Amino acid sequence: MHMNRRHLLRQGGALALLVSCGVATLDEALAAEASGFDAKTLDDALASLGAKPADSKDITLTSPDIAENGAVVPLTISSAIPKTDTLYVLVEKNPFPLAASFSIPDGTEPFVAARVKMGESTRVYAVVKADGKLYSTFKETKVTLGGCGG
């Protein structure tokens, strides 16, 4: 299993170069069902979450200022807003901006860390749903080794 995982990881870097080179087909569009995940622009994705989020300083989004490899960009999100129940991650310039949503039940801290892909330098938005309202913050990440021939 160890060998296998290492092999996968090694391949990941090379394969990642190709990520942003393709063109979406109908199949892929259909594959991304569920609310928000099929939205192709940031505005559409935000609209599918509900109301327009308000800017908030109580959300902490950390990501590298410069990501060497756009296929693996580590992010952490935490919220100091009371009654936070959902965290969303959106990558503005991805083909489907909504990357993930995390539901936070009572007893779980409004904190997650994950790694996402981005094809080019882009803003990352963290959107928090708390008490039925939406709040957001964003951070710019530069990708030096992003898509094709960057």
Place this chain on the structure above:
Amino acid sequence: MGDPMRIRAKSSDGTTDVRVLMAHPMETGFRKDSSGKTIPPHFIKDVKATANGKTVLTARWSQAISQNPYLQFKFKGAKPGDKVSITWVDNKGDTRTDEAAIA
């Protein structure tokens, strides 16, 4: 099925810090193979974490999550020796569950 996840759960001051590394290609569906054929999307869509029968985190992912996904979260209400269980389901209906004892 896929390869096993690596789960590390550590408790301190009543808060359990969980780190998970899943083995999954997380294929976007945007890439092409060497013959120019599109590689179909293959990615984890749903993730659920439970401890002591209680759901402590659920997540919905898109193909934008990196290959071999890493996830970290923290929750209260479990003690060392309790088990944390993580389940994922991908877009092809494949699923895997692994569990680890909290240290």
